[in-house]
Amino acid sequence: MTPPPVTIVDSERPAPWAIAPDVPLALRGLTVAYRATPALWNVDWDAPAGAMSAIVGPNGAGKSTLLKSVLGLVPTLAGEVRVFGAPLAKARGDVAYVPQRNAVDWDFPASALDVVAMGLYGRIGWCRPVRRRHREAARARLAEVGMADLADRQIGELSGGQQQRVFIARALAQQARLVMLDEPFAGVDAATEHALVTVLRGLAATGVAVVAVHHDLATLADTFDHALLLNVRRIAAGPVSEVLTEEALQRAYGGRLAPTQLRALARAV
Amino acid sequence: MPTVAAFITVDLPALVLAICACLACGLTGNFLVLRRQALVGDAMSHVVLPGIVVAWLVAGTIDSLAMMAGGLLAALLATGLIAAVRHLARLEAGAAMGVVFTAMFAIGVVLIERSAARDVHLDTTHALMGALELALWLGPTGWGDALAAKNLAALPREVVTLAAVALTTAALVALFFKELRLTTFDTGLATALGYRPRLVGGAVMAWTAIVAVAAFDAVGSILPIAMFICPAATARMLTDRLGRQIWASAAIAVLAAAGGYFAAAFAPLWTGGTASLNAAGMIAVVAGAMQVAAMLFAPRHGALARALARRRPVAAG
Numbered sequence: 001m002t003p004p005p006v007t008i009v010d011s012e013r014p015a016p017w018a019i020a021p022d023v024p025l026a027l028r029g030l031t032v033a034y035r036a037t038p039a040l041w042n043v044d045w046d047a048p049a050g051a052m053s054a055i056v057g058p059n060g061a062g063k064s065t066l067l068k069s070v071l072g073l074v075p076t077l078a079g080e081v082r083v084f085g086a087p088l089a090k091a092r093g094d095v096a097y098v099p100q101r102n103a104v105d106w107d108f109p110a111s112a113l114d115v116v117a118m119g120l121y122g123r124i125g126w127c128r129p130v131r132r133r134h135r136e137a138a139r140a141r142l143a144e145v146g147m148a149d150l151a152d153r154q155i156g157e158l159s160g161g162q163q164q165r166v167f168i169a170r171a172l173a174q175q176a177r178l179v180m181l182d183e184p185f186a187g188v189d190a191a192t193e194h195a196l197v198t199v200l201r202g203l204a205a206t207g208v209a210v211v212a213v214h215h216d217l218a219t220l221a222d223t224f225d226h227a228l229l230l231n232v233r234r235i236a237a238g239p240v241s242e243v244l245t246e247e248a249l250q251r252a253y254g255g256r257l258a259p260t261q262l263r264a265l266a267r268a269v
Numbered sequence: 270m271p272t273v274a275a276f277i278t279v280d281l282p283a284l285v286l287a288i289c290a291c292l293a294c295g296l297t298g299n300f301l302v303l304r305r306q307a308l309v310g311d312a313m314s315h316v317v318l319p320g321i322v323v324a325w326l327v328a329g330t331i332d333s334l335a336m337m338a339g340g341l342l343a344a345l346l347a348t349g350l351i352a353a354v355r356h357l358a359r360l361e362a363g364a365a366m367g368v369v370f371t372a373m374f375a376i377g378v379v380l381i382e383r384s385a386a387r388d389v390h391l392d393t394t395h396a397l398m399g400a401l402e403l404a405l406w407l408g409p410t411g412w413g414d415a416l417a418a419k420n421l422a423a424l425p426r427e428v429v430t431l432a433a434v435a436l437t438t439a440a441l442v443a444l445f446f447k448e449l450r451l452t453t454f455d456t457g458l459a460t461a462l463g464y465r466p467r468l469v470g471g472a473v474m475a476w477t478a479i480v481a482v483a484a485f486d487a488v489g490s491i492l493p494i495a496m497f498i499c500p501a502a503t504a505r506m507l508t509d510r511l512g513r514q515i516w517a518s519a520a521i522a523v524l525a526a527a528g529g530y531f532a533a534a535f536a537p538l539w540t541g542g543t544a545s546l547n548a549a550g551m552i553a554v555v556a557g558a559m560q561v562a563a564m565l566f567a568p569r570h571g572a573l574a575r576a577l578a579r580r581r582p583v584a585a586g
Contacts, residue, residue: 073457092461099457108303108454109511121451122462127444154509170458 021085024049024094024178024209025070029079032062032069039065042079043234047178048226050207052200054214054240057230058253063213064100066230067180071097083178093122096171098181101163106156112166113151116141119173141169145199161192168199179203181212185219197223217265220244274410280534282404282428287492287526287552289428289435290484294493295500295522296438297480299515300473302501303453308363309474310497312370313481314490316347318377318396321485326384333430333486340482341475347373348474374490399489401530401548404428427487434483441476442515449473450511488549495553496522503560506567521559529555 020026025047032040040062047053055063068074070081072088083091096119116138117130124134142151145165155163164184171179184200185193204210204225214220220227220240227243229235229252236248246262257265271280294310301310317340324339347369354365378393404427408420442449452459452466459466477497484493504517529552534545565572 071457071461073460092463095461097457097461099455103457105303105454109505109509109514110450110454111510114450114511115454118451118455118458121447121458121464124447126448126464128447130447 022049023047023082024084025211026082026085027066027070027079028082030066030069030076030081031078032065032074033077038232040069040230041233043230045228045234045237047209047211047228049177049209050204051225052204052210052212052223053226053228054212054220054224055228055230056214056217056220056252057235058256061231061252063215063230064182067097067182067211067213070180071095093174094177096174096176096179098164098167098171098179098184100182101160101187103182104155104163104167106163108155110155111152112142112147112155112158112162112169113138115155115166116169116173119170122174138169138173141172142166144172145169146195159192161188161196164188164192164196165199168196168203172203176208178209178211181210183213183215185214185216193219217244217249273412277409277411277415278406279402280530282406282425283401283534283548284527284530285428286401286404286425286431286487287530287548288523289431290488290492291496291500291522291526291552291556292519293431293435293438293480294484294496295518296442296515297473297477298497298499298501299442299504299511299518300449300453301477301497302505303511304470304473306473307498308366309477310481311494312347312351312366313344313474313478314485314493314497315370315374315377316343317478317482317485318490319343319373319380320346320377321482322377322380322384326380333426333483336486337479337482340485341478343373344475344478344481396485397489397491399485399487399492399549401487402545404487431483431487434480438476438480439519445469446512446515488552492549492553495556496525499553499556499560500525503556503563506563506570509569521556525556525559526552529553 023046025045027043027045030040030043030045031038043062043066055066057063065074069076070083070088081088083094088095113135117134119141120130120134120137124130139148139151142148145168147162147165147169150158150162155166158166168179168181168184179200181200184196188196200210200212212224214224221244224240226238227240228237229243229248231252231254235252236243236245244265249257249262249265298307298310301307320339320341320343321336322339323343324335327339328335350369350373351362351365354360354368355362358365358368360368378396381393381396404425406420406424406428408423409415409417414420448464448469451462451464452469456466459469481490481493500518500521501514503521504514507517508514530548532546532555533548533551537544537546563571566574568574
């Protein structure tokens with residue numbers, strides 16, 4: 001397994017192993033491989049608190065893999081993941097995850113309220129039942145995302161945007177300080193995307209770090225404050241305007257973006 | 270109709286066995302179906318056979334504890350073999366299970382044929398259909414003395430075993446309802462919240478094996494296969510909430526057991542036949558019929574309701 005020979009010039013690259021306890025998510029040398037193919041190679045990144053961060057890059061860049069390795073759902077080969085300065089095992093309660101829509105069994109016999117209440121299970125504990133006060137708390141979280149009327153609807157009968165809001169409400173119920181979303185805007189219309197962004201912005205305003213895998217470079221600057229541009233390796237990271245340079249994009253997408261696309265993106269920023 | 274004493278001696282133990290077997294399988298089946306592991310119930314019901322036969326050959330008795338141990342060891346062996354076949358032959362889980370459980374069941378059948386096991390009530394018909402009718406409660410002469418201590422002690426042992434398994438299944442589902450729901454729906458969140466989805470998944474598999482072994486002696490392997498799937502699948506058609514689905518699956522399991530048993534035991538006599546039908550087979554037929562009825566006529570998810578829902582906007586417009 002030999003890494004591609006790329007020298008990374010990156011002003012914002014964090015100093016190795018210097019992880020402050022107030023950094024919501026810190027990656028140091030994170031390396032993940034599926035069989036002999038590296039999915040992530042030696043990635044360093046700090047996600048800022050109280051901001052919306054995007055993980056962007058071409059297909060197969062390791063965006064979803066990064067989220068999953070942070071959550072401990074795929075094993076890491078090397079490197080470290082710290083959540084608020086602690087290893088994941090000690091910080092699970094601080095992390096909420098909104099899965100990709102196609103990773104959810106929408107036929108499952110559960111209402112919107114049932115799913116949001118699952119966010120409270122960590123605090124309820126083994127073998128203790130979900131009580132009325134838990135259901136009321138879950139209902140309040142649904143109301144925060146404008147879904148109070150649909151609490152008893154089976155999840156498969158909700159629209160794509162409503163389904164995303166249910167999972168965001170579940171993240172609210174978890175009271176996590178780091179919320180990670182895998183392609184939250186995939187397959188939803190522009191109006192719904194706007195509504196979801198409003199909810200997530202409100203969340204970030206309370207100091208929560210919102211980290212989302214995002215595939216649409218055109219809307220990146222409108223929605224996110226911070227970005228990690230990824231193609232197995234870290235290509236660039238920082239404020240969106242600094243990340244979306246022609247050179248970095250060309251490096252991440254390996255010439256797959258036409259010059260006109262690059263210029264349009266540069267203008268958007 | 271039989272006399273009260275005959276009913277209590279012959280029909281009651283068989284009926285209780287059938288209800289307990291169906292209840293244990295039906296409750297467990299909810300989680301197999303929702304985890305898309307319905308084939309596990311099928312596999313477990315088959316692989317216990319060689320374990321039970323070997324246990325009989327080793328221990329020399331048809332003691333239920335020895336059988337339980339043999340069946341569980343076979344289930345454990347099967348789990349390992351399925352993993353090995355998946356890995357070595359690069360087969361998907363369903364195919365690997367199919368290879369292992371059919372082979373192990375066949376070994377069990379061959380063992381029965383080649384050993385003296387066929388002299389006791391272990392034979393291939395029993396392996397498929399069970400021996401519900403062989404459980405006799407000798408002692409009580411009427412309802413009045415049925416609860417007397419000496420008569421309770423005379424309850425057939427398989428009735429006691431299966432009743433305990435059914436009650437334990439219900440207790441486990443009630444106690445771990447939240448854990449089962451979370452790990453079945455979202456392993457990612459379950460892991461993140463410290464709920465050990467692999468442990469819970471393994472426990473579901475192990476419990477499936479225990480239920481399959483316990484049910485095997487009384488009702489064979491056909492009925493558990495049907496009851497692991499039908500009540501849960503039928504109940505899913507009737508409701509969109511997990512709690513209600515589980516209650517409904519329990520009710521359906523009991524209804525199928527009682528309905529199937531009475532249909533097998535008495536209907537042939539009323540219609541001029543001379544012998545009863547096999548009860549385990551009839552219960553599976555009733556469960557299948559209930560599934561078909563639910564698929565067609567369930568309030569919201571049935572074919573009829575969906576066809577009407579499609580027509581309504583057209584009629585209104």
